[in-house]
Amino acid sequence: MHEGFLVYNGFRYLKVATFLCVVAIALYAWDVPPDEPNGGTWLGYGLGGIGAGLIVWLMWFGMRKRKYGTIGKLQGWLSAHVYLGASLIIIATLHTGFQFGWNLHTLAYGLMMVVIGSGFFGIYAYARYPQLMTQNRRDETADDIYNEIGELDRECRQVASDLPDEVVSLVLASCSETRIGGSVIRQLSGTDPNCATARAFDKVREMAASAAVEHGTNMRKLVTLLAMKATHLRTMRREVQLKALMEIWLYFHVPLSFALLAALVGHILSVFYYW
Incomplete structure (x- = not known):
């Protein structure tokens, strides 16, 4: 056009x-x-x-x-x-x-x-x-990425169900408190300094280093899932930022x-x- x-x-x-x-x-x-x-x-x-x-x-x-x-x-x-x-x-x-x-x-x-x-x-x-x-x-649609984020949330909850309560709380917070967009300033910045997913990723990765043997595999898998979700969130926040700049x-x-x-x-x- x-x-x-x-x-x-x-x-x-x-x-x-x-x-x-x-x-x-x-x-x-x-x-x-x-x-x-x-x-x-x-x-x-x-x-x-x-x-x-x-x-x-x-x-x-x-x-x-x-x-x-x-x-x-x-x-x-x-x-x-x-x-x-x-x-x-x-x-x-x-x-x-x-x-x-x-x-x-x-x-x-x-x-x-x-x-x-x-x-x-x-x-x-x-x-x-x-x-x-x-x-x-990367040639995906926004709807595709949002669906992938939803699927990652589901997998995170499933993996965390057998882990300590602190991990479960972090995952649930990541699922319910993560925001994309928000105020005009937040949209234009393309970031969220208080991102619940980033907080959960940092904490779970730290806990995974000293996790009990029976939790080790699931903790590492959870770290991977949270990292993938964080990547998708950065992509969509950049998407929102570019749309805001266009408007x-x-x-x-x-x-x-x-x-x-x-x-x-x-x-x-x-x-x-x-x-």
């Missing part, structure tokens, strides 16, 4: 965005305003109008994208969203005439750059992380887009007020 929208229809929208940027740069180089270049010249208003129109259209895409009927149409609009959004870096910068200050106009420009930056991260995330997730699972950017991109829209409206109203 990510490769499809980036190269959609022979890079159609990359060519459109490049054309817009080249024309904007040529006009900026040709124009010689009475004062310094700024957003208040005829070129500044023209570039500002184009930039504002693009921003509104890009946000409209965000609201409409779930209603597109076919993948091809979605890819086309997404390609336009990416490349025309990136063109705002040139168009909006030339609109400002490189005049910045502590004002609403610069705030709108700064928000726009942050929104574009978060969009670039989103492109990278959707291009890179699905591949990493497949490699992480977290939207929690910045979307709210910041609305903040940008508000700043843009304020910017336009202030321009007309002082005109």
